[in-house]
Amino acid sequence: MRAKSLAEFGLPIELAEAHAPVVLFDSVNLSFDEKVILRDVTFSVRAGHTKIFLGASGAGKSTILKLMLGLLKPDSGTIWVLGHRVDLMDEAQLMRVRHHMGMVFQEGALFDSLTVGENVGYKLYEETQMDLEDVRQRVDEVLGFVGLTQYIDRLPAALSGGQRRRVAIARAMAAKPILLLYDEATTGLDPMTAMTVDAEIVKVRDLEPATSILVTHQLRDAFYVATHQAQRTAGGEIQLVEAGKQKVDEADFVMIREGRVYFEGTASELRQSQDPYLLKFLS
Amino acid sequence: MNGLRIWAIEFVKKGLLEVQEYVRLCFAALQAVFSRPFYARDVMEQIDVIGLGSLTVVLLTGFFTGAVLALQSGMTLDQFGARPFVGRLISASMIKELGPVLTALMLAGRVGSGIAAELGSMVVTEQISALRALGTDPIRKLVVPRVLAGFIMCPILTVVSDTVGMLGGWIIALTQLRVSSGVYWSSVVEGLYIQDVYMGIIKPFFLGVVIVTIGCHVGLRTSGGTQGVGRATTNAVVAASVLVLIVDFFVTRLLISIFF
Numbered sequence: 001m002r003a004k005s006l007a008e009f010g011l012p013i014e015l016a017e018a019h020a021p022v023v024l025f026d027s028v029n030l031s032f033d034e035k036v037i038l039r040d041v042t043f044s045v046r047a048g049h050t051k052i053f054l055g056a057s058g059a060g061k062s063t064i065l066k067l068m069l070g071l072l073k074p075d076s077g078t079i080w081v082l083g084h085r086v087d088l089m090d091e092a093q094l095m096r097v098r099h100h101m102g103m104v105f106q107e108g109a110l111f112d113s114l115t116v117g118e119n120v121g122y123k124l125y126e127e128t129q130m131d132l133e134d135v136r137q138r139v140d141e142v143l144g145f146v147g148l149t150q151y152i153d154r155l156p157a158a159l160s161g162g163q164r165r166r167v168a169i170a171r172a173m174a175a176k177p178i179l180l181l182y183d184e185a186t187t188g189l190d191p192m193t194a195m196t197v198d199a200e201i202v203k204v205r206d207l208e209p210a211t212s213i214l215v216t217h218q219l220r221d222a223f224y225v226a227t228h229q230a231q232r233t234a235g236g237e238i239q240l241v242e243a244g245k246q247k248v249d250e251a252d253f254v255m256i257r258e259g260r261v262y263f264e265g266t267a268s269e270l271r272q273s274q275d276p277y278l279l280k281f282l283s
Numbered sequence: 284m285n286g287l288r289i290w291a292i293e294f295v296k297k298g299l300l301e302v303q304e305y306v307r308l309c310f311a312a313l314q315a316v317f318s319r320p321f322y323a324r325d326v327m328e329q330i331d332v333i334g335l336g337s338l339t340v341v342l343l344t345g346f347f348t349g350a351v352l353a354l355q356s357g358m359t360l361d362q363f364g365a366r367p368f369v370g371r372l373i374s375a376s377m378i379k380e381l382g383p384v385l386t387a388l389m390l391a392g393r394v395g396s397g398i399a400a401e402l403g404s405m406v407v408t409e410q411i412s413a414l415r416a417l418g419t420d421p422i423r424k425l426v427v428p429r430v431l432a433g434f435i436m437c438p439i440l441t442v443v444s445d446t447v448g449m450l451g452g453w454i455i456a457l458t459q460l461r462v463s464s465g466v467y468w469s470s471v472v473e474g475l476y477i478q479d480v481y482m483g484i485i486k487p488f489f490l491g492v493v494i495v496t497i498g499c500h501v502g503l504r505t506s507g508g509t510q511g512v513g514r515a516t517t518n519a520v521v522a523a524s525v526l527v528l529i530v531d532f533f534v535t536r537l538l539i540s541i542f543f
Contacts, residue, residue, distance in 0.1 A: 066412070069415070069416050071412055071415060071416070091415075091420060092420075095418045095419075095420065098415070098416060098417070098418045099418050101416070102416075103413070103416040105409045105412065105413055105416075106409065107408060107409065109408060109409040109410050109412065109413035110410075110413075111410055111413070111414075112408075112410070122417060123417045123418060123419075126322075126417075126419060126424075127320075127417065127418045127419060171417075
């Protein structure tokens with residue numbers, strides 16, 4: 001049950017420094033009318049690490065991701081993302097920060113009037129000066145990465161739920177973001193399909209590589225991502241193996257309960273906890 | 284009694300909030316028109332969707348309005364022995380008022396509802412959030428192209444409607460009222476002052492912008508899932524139709540004070 005303060009992180013407030021975490025929330029509060037969504041939320045995410053937010057539906061997990069992206073503004077507190085105070089930035093300034101971020105939305109949020117290829121290449125085509133041929137190559141590359149090259153000309157409506165999530169991952173990673181956010185990427189999927197999505201998350205994190213922040217209430221998926229790692233074999237094939245201790249320790253779990261940080265720690269600390277709420281959640 | 288007062292205050296507050304958000308959207312769109320990035324391809328796409336897509340409905344509406352106007356006014360004019368003046372009545376009615384307003388109402392039904400439904404669906408499926416997350420400003424990408432397309436296409440469609448309206452009137456004058464073509468068309472021209480033509484052309488610029496901005500505003504403020512999308516679509520049509528008539532009145536009043 002530790003909600004760390006900034007002092008405990010031992011970090012300076014001026015975060016535009018190399019050693020700074022990629023994300024830092026300091027005493028963030030948010031309410032919608034009378035309803036309190038987040039209360040005094042403080043945490044940080046270090047580069048290359050994985051942060052996994054757990055919690056019941058409506059606990060405020062997805063809101064945290066929206067605050068990181070600047071889609072919502074906090075009532076109080078400070079939010080640093082990639083060295084920028086996103087809580088103070090206007091929409092035009094936020095666009096520059098978002099350029100280095102990718103987000104996978106709960107249902108994929110693919111543009112239903114665009115094909116899979118157009119969805120994946122959207123950011124590169126519309127928001128960068130990248131050559132059209134280079135965009136096509138990158139789209140092929142990322143679709144190959146998630147194993148959906150053959151669906152490049154299909155519309156999202158013609159894909160299954162799992163395929164849509166994988167296309168959403170491909171779209172989020174296409175512009176090589178530093179920070180990738182996953183909002184309930186496996187919710188509503190059957191266990192087998194969810195596993196393939198989890199595998200993509202691990203692959204993107206370890207091989208692209210990007211700092212990953214996951215929001216989920218599926219424990220199986222959370223632990224899978226925390227305890228596995230992807231590596232390339234000598235033949236260039238991608239393999240998913242049990243992660244070493246260092247990698248496992250780089251995955252931090254945060255339990256959100258009624259808008260507060262209720263627990264923060266590693267997978268093993270979470271498993272060993274004797275807190276009645278956590279035991280109930282883990283059972 | 285107290286409950287009624289609270290309800291009235293809440294109603295007024297909600298209304299003022301809607302107006303504030305609508306005005307903010309209009310200013311943001313105006314600002315985005317004159318700054319970068321500008322999505323020219325989307326503007327062309329919307330001109331096709333809003334303009335060419337509405338052509339059939341505008342042609343039919345304009346033609347039959349002109350035709351029925353000729354039928355009805357022919358009977359009335361007969362009482363005064365003024366049947367040859369039917370062209371004058373049709374051209375004045377179509378160009379000054381019926382063409383712009385009926386075209387705008389048709390666009391409110393077709394385009395306003397379509398925009399509200401499309402943007403509303405994008406909101407509830409988080410596609411708008413996804414756009415923002417991908418570094419695209421939804422105002423620039425979605426609102427500006429539609430506003431420009433409405434601004435450009437509404438006057439063009441109005442001219443088309445006016446033209447086919449007078450053609451419809453001509454066919455009825457020729458076949459039913461037995462008025463010769465020469466008499467009809469000279470009457471059409473005689474009935475028009477250049478100020479009337481200006482008014483008929485200027486008004487649709489305003490009406491086009493109103494229809495599209497209302498559709499965008501209502502669509503982008505959709506909440507409540509698929510049911511919310513349905514509600515937004517209805518609200519967009521109702522609000523746009525009523526506003527078309529209100530804006531038409533005030534713009535007409537303004538133009539009369541300028542031209543006459």
